[in-house]
Amino acid sequence: NAGVMQNPRHLVRRRGQEARLRCSPMKGHSHVYWYRQLPEEGLKFMVYLQKENIIDESGMPKERFSAEFPKEGPSILRIQQVVRGDSAAYFCASSPGSGRLETQYFGPGTRLLVL
């Protein structure tokens, strides 16, 4: 049973470019969460999705950031017109169906570096 998969593991972008981060949840998990970890900080919640639905995006910056979890394929976190402050580790987590939201299993993360 493969764990949560994220790709790419490392991503380098120049200011103004777009970053696209992918996450495939564990088999049987229908809930996906995105977290961001800035240097020397803990993980901060960004967005919670189920298939084809954004359930909670209260932690997502209002501009330039978007997320989706289509019926087929991985969840995608998209950052448009990246700035240096977007440099961070972005972690995806997944959990089983409702009632088990508290135990989230994390992927290895995507480390984004904006030059």
Add this chain to the structure above:
Amino acid sequence: DQQVKQNSPSLSVQEGRISILNCDYTNSMFDYFLWYKKYPAEGPTFLISISSIKDKNEDGRFTVFLNKSAKHLSLHIVPSQPGDSAVYFCAAFRTGANNLFFGTGTRLTVIP
């Protein structure tokens, strides 16, 4: 607003001794607490959890204690092993919410 706090950024312990990692929270609505272990360049790995209806949960060398009145929990690792060296994150969850709230982590170094 840091609702989960780990005030010790680092801890060094001799192999074979007990490691005690501490965590405080401010939101009394949290009803589930977790500890994650994280190695460099990897994602956090779930270690152990505790519901607010309990005050202790044990799994092998790892025990988590919860003191609700003090809004404090701790992770005990005994005996500590060099492979336990990692960053440990405390996280909290509130039923009805959608996300975990994380502390800033404690870097544990177990000295052989």
